[in-house]
Amino acid sequence: MKIQVKLKDIIEEMEIQFEESSSLLNVKTGEIVLVSSEDLRAAEDEKPFDHLPEWQKENRMIAIDVVENYENYIELPTKYDINEYEIIEEFCFTVSDQRKQDTLLRAIEGKGAFRRFKDKIIDLEIEDQWYSYREECFKQIAIEWCQDNDINYIE
Numbered sequence: 001m002k003i004q005v006k007l008k009d010i011i012e013e014m015e016i017q018f019e020e021s022s023s024l025l026n027v028k029t030g031e032i033v034l035v036s037s038e039d040l041r042a043a044e045d046e047k048p049f050d051h052l053p054e055w056q057k058e059n060r061m062i063a064i065d066v067v068e069n070y071e072n073y074i075e076l077p078t079k080y081d082i083n084e085y086e087i088i089e090e091f092c093f094t095v096s097d098q099r100k101q102d103t104l105l106r107a108i109e110g111k112g113a114f115r116r117f118k119d120k121i122i123d124l125e126i127e128d129q130w131y132s133y134r135e136e137c138f139k140q141i142a143i144e145w146c147q148d149n150d151i152n153y154i155e
Helices: 007-015 037-044 054-068 084-094 098-107 113-123 127-148
Strands: 004-006 021-026 032-036 073-075 152-154
Touching: 004 007, 007 021, 007 032, 007 127, 007 152, 021 037, 032 037, 032 054, 037 054, 084 098, 084 113, 084 127, 098 113, 113 127, 127 152
Parallel strands: 004 152
Antiparallel strands: 021 032, 021 073
16 A cells, blocks of 8 residues: 655645755655754764764664665655745736735845845735745645655645
8 A cells, every 4th residue: 555645744844944954755654754964974884873862863763764775765855846936936926916016026136035025025915925825836846746756645
């Protein structure tokens, strides 16, 4: 029987990505794990870890499982698969009020675009619209990822 993964769980992992770590789905269990690059390197090098605190031992055990059973894991969409700037730009074009749309499009030009965009959606009182739009985009990315990787998902 194939596993089923909740879209919500995939989306949550997509939203909280950290530098130097990977979110992976175990296709045998359906569990999503977060593994640091450091733990993966240590697992590959078979470094001893008896001296580590309990939480680090758990992380290392997960990393060892990933290294030893890599065929059981698929990396979730990364920030490189999720073009947040493009999502922001597309959102700007969905805003029907031309004045607001122009304000947003100007805000996302150049350095500091993300900060200015976030400030403007608050000023323009369209923060809820933005988060609904973003959530829907993330959901579509997650659905496509599931389909591309032959993963059954539930909403």
